[in-house]
Amino acid sequence: MLTVLRTTWPLLLGILLLLVGNGMQGTLLGIRGGIEGFSTFQMSIVMSGYFVGFLFGSQMTPIMIRRVGHVRVFAALGSLISAILILYAAIPDWLAWTLMRIIMGFCFSGVYITAESWLNASSTNETRGQALSAYMIAQMVGIITAQILINVDDPAGYMLFVIPSVLVSLAFTPILLSVAPAPAFAAVKRLNFRKLYEVSPLGVVGMFLMGGVFSALFGMASVWGTRAGLTVPQISVFVGAIYVGGLVAQYPIGWASDRMDRRKIIFAVSVVGALAMFAAFVFSPGFFMLSVLGAIAGGVANPLYSLLIAYTNDYLDKDDMAAASGGLLFVNGVGAMISPPITGWLMEMVGTDGFFLFLALNFGMGAAYALYRMLRYPNRVGQFPGAYAVISPSASALAVDKALRAADGDQRE
Template sequence: MFRVFSGLWALLLGMMLLQVGNGMQGTLLGIRGVLEGFSTGQLSIVMSAYFVGFLFGSRMAPEMIRRVGHVRVFAALGSMISAVLILYPTIADPWAWSVGRVVIGFCFSGVYVTAESWLNNSATNATRGKALSLYMIVQMVGIVMAQGLLVLADPAGYVLFVIPCVLVSLSFAPILLSVSPTPSFATTKPLSLLQILKISPLGCVGMLLTGGVFAAQFGMAAIYGSEAGLSVGQISTFVASFYVAAVVAQYPLGWLSDRMDRRVLIAIVSMVTGIGAVIGMVLGDNFWFLLLAAWLVGGSSNPLYSLLIAYTNDFLDRDDMAAAAGGMVFINGFGAIAGPLMVGWMMGVMGPGGYFLYIAILMFALVGYAVYRMTQRPTRVASPIDGLQVVMPYSSQMAPEFAQDLATDAAQDGKST
């Protein structure tokens, strides 16, 4: 593991700093927007705008990299991210923030595509698994660290906006100054969305619904906390709980998914998410029950992303798996765009409790659809190449392709021994 880290430390350090900046600005905007008097509806548009940019960035970034290379894309997108971050407190207007969030989402998507393709090309068959694990770890560490930094200054001031701006700027230094050669770039041609829907209706519906739930966590959790009257420290702890629980639950659920009908596990995990949301809606006035709700929702909904990709792979040929990954991420992105808008509307109608009600509705709907799909066709036993590979929902479409390369290499190595 140390040898792998020594070869990829620049990229991994840069990505961790980027995640600190991204996680910090997402939570901070929710808190600052409430202080500025923005309505819940206005803030939901601001939060949704990030995913609009992210979706378009995931489609355009590969062509940008092919035309000008990894280094130039990194430098250009990084400078734009820093510029937008520092502009937020100077233009306290929800529409200006929405435009900034589109730009931020586009840039972060491009950065993730660049970093993940670079990481995949830099890894060998022997190091790919460790490299992917380290990448997921540093991403999670970055997001959790971001929540801790929010208590360092008053969210009504400028300092908390300067910190992510500086961290994002610094994140590119180790990457751009690294002596590692930049790789060539190639992407697979994705399957059409209609083809993927025919192959795995549950996978597509599940990705759409989990996209909405993830967006509620990433974009609206801080707004919920502000509307519920939580302190900045409590909001930070609440948001961090989603992601810490996700890390704890990913690998046990992955182990289970390769040993049972994935549809049953998807239904069970979705049920746990829904129950957690009900606890948050009914008992959220008590902070400890609120944290329990965050743990249940985050620890079950985030692993669903990997479970749904693995389930879809059960019905794909090896050559189509990476191609389908891009389409699945695209479907997830559409759900993420709609998520904050729906949450904002529901919170505007019924108060903070609408946040958890939205999550409960989506997850119980997924439970029902998973049970229905069990009656439509028999399950398939996962082969070694179909096994679940841990991928977080805030990565680009390159991460599932990276994970699939790992599964392919492992299966081929197993056949050759």
């Protein structure tokens, strides 16, 4: 691990600072939107903009990198991110925010793809698994740190928009001044969606539903907190609990999934998520219990994302994994893009706790479909499935493919 850190620390430090900036703006907008008087539905449109841009960026970034190279793409997207973080406070209009969120999603998608291809090229087969693990840890630490920084100033002012802008600007300094050469970029082809569904219906349906879960948890949580009357520290604790839960639960669930039918794990954790969110919807618990339930939701959602990718790849040859991952991430992006308006509509129809109802329905549908697949079709994987890898929802198809291959290599040793 020390060797990995010695060679990749500029990239990892840059990613950590970038995620602090991204984590701050995601939570901050939900709080500031309430201060500006935006409706729940308007904020849901604003939040969905990020996922629209992210999906579009995943298609365009490979073309941009091949045309002008990693360094120029990195610098251009970073400049846009830094500028938009300031403009949020300068233009408090929900339509302008929606446009800026689309651009922000596009830019972060490009940054992630560029960084991950760079990280992959700078790692050897022996160190790639450790490098990707360090990358995922840097992302989580950055987002959790962001929730702490939300409390350093008044969200009605400018300072909380200035801080992430500065951090994003600083994030590119160690990366662009690194002596490591920029790698050649290899685009990842996608598997035909019909073929992908034939390979793993559960993988495709599950990833679509997880797109809805992630867009709610990581896009609408602060909107819910503001509407529910939580203070800024409480909102930051609640959002931080979601990420901490995801970080803690990944490894034990992954360990179990490598030793039994993954569909049973997918069903079990989906049921846990559905019950936790249904309890939050029905009983309206106090803040401490809400934070615990938020941690459970994060502890279910993050491993489910990795589980569904690993389960799909159990039925594929290694050469098809990258293409399948690209298809699954696209399906996930579509789910994330259309879900915030549905969440906002539910919150207006049944009250703020419609946020938890939406999550419960998504987890519940995932559990029901997993159960149907288990009862209707036998397990085709056999005794030795492929390896589970810890994967971030922001990871590109290239990073997903390399993480799975590295995990499979570790499992065989």
